[in-house]
Amino acid sequence: AQKITQTQPGMFVQEKEAVTLDCTYDTSDPSYGLFWYKQPSSGEMIFLIYQGSYDQQNATEGRYSLNFQKARKSANLVISASQLGDSAMYFCAMRDSFSGGYNKLIFGAGTRLAVHP
Amino acid sequence: DAGITQSPRYKITETGRQVTLMCHQTWSHSYMFWYRQDLGHGLRLIYYSAAADITDKGEVPDGYVVSRSKTENFPLTLESATRSQTSVYFCASSGNTEAFFGQGTRLTVV
Numbered sequence: 001a002q003k004i005t006q007t008q009p010g011m012f013v014q015e016k017e018a019v020t021l022d023c024t025y026d027t028s029d030p031s032y033g034l035f036w037y038k039q040p041s042s043g044e045m046i047f048l049i050y051q052g053s054y055d056q057q058n059a060t061e062g063r064y065s066l067n068f069q070k071a072r073k074s075a076n077l078v079i080s081a082s083q084l085g086d087s088a089m090y091f092c093a094m095r096d097s098f099s100g101g102y103n104k105l106i107f108g109a110g111t112r113l114a115v116h117p
Numbered sequence: 118d119a120g121i122t123q124s125p126r127y128k129i130t131e132t133g134r135q136v137t138l139m140c141h142q143t144w145s146h147s148y149m150f151w152y153r154q155d156l157g158h159g160l161r162l163i164y165y166s167a168a169a170d171i172t173d174k175g176e177v178p179d180g181y182v183v184s185r186s187k188t189e190n191f192p193l194t195l196e197s198a199t200r201s202q203t204s205v206y207f208c209a210s211s212g213n214t215e216a217f218f219g220q221g222t223r224l225t226v227v
Contacts, residue, residue: 109159
């Protein structure tokens with residue numbers, strides 16, 4: 001069955017330092033996609049970055065990069081040079097065809113990141 | 118501008134009433150999803166749709182009905198609202214390499 005695991009309920013980081021948020025997944029589908037989202041206290045879900053299972057390079061978007069280790073089934077989010085505005089809840093998500101041929105998009109439990117000045 | 122919008126943003130309804138939450142996207146994405154977000158449960162998938170007229174259950178479908186007669190719209194109906202359905206509801210649409218969310222609907226059932 002599909003599964004997304006985020007083992008860190010909470011993390012903190014000093015401003016301007018880098019931080020890694022962990023995400024592991026489980027799927028039997030060779031074709032899948034991994035997503036990261038930010039949810040600030042205002043509540044909206046902000047799409048950050050995407051990694052496809054066949055992508056050769058790790059995805060990057062500005063200060064966000066995805067450390068994709070396919071054999072380990074991990075897709076960790078790295079935020080470089082943390083800013084106070086990065087304080088938020090972060091969700092990892094996976095889309096695959098699971099059974100039936102249709103894609104589901106399922107989420108991990110999230111990690112709350114606090115950036116300290 | 119391309120986007121995904123949910124309406125209403127806030128809704129208070131009484132137990133037993135039917136209520137419909139609307140979701141409209143302008144990206145022409147094939148896939149659309151409905152989630153509920155509750156403290157301690159993260160985002161749980163209610164229903165999803167692969168295309169117009171193709172829908173399927175997610176993790177917590179009981180008490181909800183969806184339809185998708187047009188690609189751009191994916192309404193979620195609570196047939197007879199219960200207090201346990203008080204939650205924040207998010208709609209999302211997905212293309213090949215992205216998935217965007219609406220602003221959310223905060224629903225309170227009293």
